[in-house]
Amino acid sequence: MIPLGLRLTLRGGREAVIRLVLVMAAVGLGAGLLLAAVSGINAATTQNNASAWLWTGNADEPAGPAAASTARLWWHVSGDMFRGQIIARVDVAATGASSPVPPGVPHDPGPGQYYASPALAALLRSTPADELAGRYPGHLIGTIGDTALPSPDSLVIIIGHAPAQLARTSDTVPVTAIATAPGNGLRGVRNPDGLFTDPPVEEAPASSVDLVLSVVALAILVPVLTFIATATRLSAARREQRFAAMRLVGATPRQVSLIAAVESVVAATGGVAAGFGIFFLLRVPLSAIAFTGQPFFPTQMSLSVPDIFLVALGIPVAAAVAARLALRRVQISPLDVARRVTPRPPKAWRLVPLLAGVAELGFFAAHGRPPSVPGQVQAFFPGFLLVVIGLIIAGPWLTMAGARFLARRARRPGALIAARRLADDPRAGFRAVSGLVLALFVTTVAVAVLTTSNAKLVLSRGKAADANVLVDQLEQSAEGAAGPPAPILPATLTARLRGIDGVTGVVEVRAGTGLTVRVFGSTGPAGLVSCAQLASVPALGRCPAGAQVAAFPDSSFVNGLSPILFARKSVQDITWAAADITAQRLNATGLDIIAVATNGSQPAIERARTVLDNAYPVPDGPQTIGELELIAPSNTLTNAYQQLADVVILTSLAIAGCTLATSIAAGLADRKRPFSMLRLTGARLATLRRVVVLESAVPLIAVAIVAIGVGFGASAMFTSAQMQHPLVAPGAGYYLITAAGIAASLAVIAATFPLLRLITGPEVARNE
Secondary structure, three states: OHHHHHHHHHOOOHHHHHHHHHHHHHHHHHHHHHHHHHHHHHHHHHHHHOOHHHHOOOOOOOOOHHHHOOOOEEEEEEEEEEOOEEEEEEEEEEOOOOOOOOOOOOOOOOOOEEEEOHHHHHHHHHOOOOOOHHHOOOEEEEEOOHHHOOOOOOEEEEEEOOHHHHHOOOOOEEEOOOOOOOOOOOOOEEOOOOOEEOOOOOOOOHHHHHHHHHHHHHHHHHHHHHHHHHHOOOOHHHHHHHHHHHHHOOOOHHHHHHHHHHHHHHHHHHHHHHHHHHHHHHHHHHHOOOOOOOOOOHHHOOOOHHHHHHHHHHHHHHHHHHHHHHOHHHHHOHHHHHOOOOOOOOOHHHHHHHHHHHHHHHHHHHHOOOOOHHHHHHHHHHHHHHHHHHHHHHHHHHHHHHHHHHHHHOOOHHHHHHHHHHHHOHHHHHHHHHHHHHHHHHHHHHHHHHHHHHHHHOOOOOOHHHHHEEEEEOOEOHHHOEOOOEOOOOHHHHHHHHOOOOEEEEEEEEOOOOOEEEEOOEEEEEEEEEHHHHOOOHHHOEOOOOOOEEEEEOOOOOOOOOHHHHHOOOOOOOEOOEOOOOHHHHOOOOEEEEEEEEOOOHHHHHHHHHHHHHHOOOOOOOEEHHHHHHHOHHHHHHHHHHHHHHHHHHHHHHHHHHHHHHHHHHHHHHOHHHHHHHHHOOOOHHHHHHHHHHHHHHHHHHHHHHHHHHHHHHHHHHHHHHHOOOOOOOOHHHHHHHHHHHHHHHHHHHHOHHHHHHHOOHHHHHHO
8 A cells, every 4th residue: 555655646647746745845844944943942042051151159169079179260250231232251260270161261361361252352353442442451362162152142251360369359259160050049159248149141040941931832833833734734625535435446444544644744754854954044044033132053053863853753643643533534434525424513522621721820820820930830831731722622613603603694695605614614614724823822922921021020211311321339239238338439530531522420429328218119228429410410310409419329229220220210300308418528438329421422431331340340330221221130031031922923923824825725725626616606706705715714703812812811810820910901012913913814815816716717617
């Protein structure tokens, strides 16, 4: 039977060759998308892990003889900014030849030497020294290798120092090993007070990535697998008729199954081979897209051996299984197929998996999430998976319900024909729109969850002062703890800042004396500011009339970040309370914050930042208020998740469009004889077009309503359990995306109208 199956597949005439080519092309596209999705998930994990070495110092020192024999490396990690981009700065000082070496460099840099990532090295060469290179002592001796960088755009610098010098620097720790995995929970390096400082990178903790990527994998892989399954069923009705004829002339069920499996495996194997080719062609262009907020290295978009075997073997095996399942009617009764007997209607039990998935999510919404992230993955992932599978299983029953409703309301022949055809075979009707239904569910969940997350964070955006005011919080240390006051700002440094072209004012916030200040409902410790200086920076508020000194939030207010950031509103119109202290006494107190107002030009901001970096080295360096918002950990993760959600939404909608086009084209090819006979009996082409539209629109609308409703319900339960926040309704963008997806699917249906004209001519009826 295998040789016969190969002959029928490869030499079965023009129709067989066309069918083989179409299935191979469709499966190839689906396999290429599947490989790209799998490699993209692998790349996101690899990208996150590439910054693991910046977590050095987060764990306790390793014990044992190896650690005892290793010379210590003084380690200090901090952050810097350049034109809105984060620069990860690592200062090191080796105490011996056996000191650990950071990845990506051949040896530890010595005093006056530094390594830079290729992107940062290019910036150092192309930018005036007083804007960037002047911050870093020494000279460039090499570039950091790709293995130590999350992305080609990563800005990282490793600076060498003398041990005695770096050991005296605050937040420096001695280490005997470089971290090889991202931290889990607390982040960054342990400072002398036992607190932790976040490493200046945009990667999430590995535990969070596990939860996010599990949902992303489900959201992307399910539509792709649906598309592949749809592709393998091209011309399924025609094949059923051929196999039924074989059964009627004496072929055994085993023989028919083997021939069907051979046809499917040949087409699927050729499609998988084409899919690997498509993947390798798209690998480099796809890696340049910032799916997670920054591009990948092409090597990060890799496939593991299990991935390759799973796709290379799984798709042909799945195609063979699908072919076998598709022939159930042929095996049971070939006369049913030959006589076109209506299959049994789907039963209401198909709603059970969907309801079970909703119930599983509802359980954790009512009883709370597990405490650990692995437990949360195990809790929520099965629930969403059950909902997705439940939508696929329940789809035919919902389609049948919609078809029966349409039949009762039908007033035109086209609507009645479409309703009766859908009611006769609702499985085939739902199969055409299943990809789009899943895409709508994915879109609803992604947008609803992110809208709720953004509402919970509510970080401010877009104020002019955010980009124009540079803030250097000199007392800020880990978790908002206050360190010793910085030295009094020399007048020469103030003059130097004011001498920079584009600087319009300088404000010195002095250490307070037990004062407090209230900002938008929050009360915190206050520093002191000169009203004359504050007048030069209107974005930071104003003093009462006649006051010389005012109370102003200090750097320890609200966990050490800018009060303007956490107030989430502009303080420009605030009148700060006057302080009972003279301007002369103010100048004798320690310096807490320096704020430099500029005209917004990048050269002015970066030159002022360089001056402050050199005068007062602090862990996070001077940042504009907008940059403070940018690097807030919760906001960074939200931006990354938003980027991933956009990718998931666009990818699932694109794949759904391919699935819809394939299904409609296959359905028209299978029904060209009935349609041609209808035209011969007088049915107008417009009537047939209405039939095609309704056969796709009814299951789409019927199941999409359920999918969107379940998506909102699942999102509400997830946000309640995981975020401890009620669901927030998405904005107009979601409804535009949904409307655009439905409009695009209608456009795909309309695109098949020329094919409908071609396959329903009288010559088709004669040739059949």
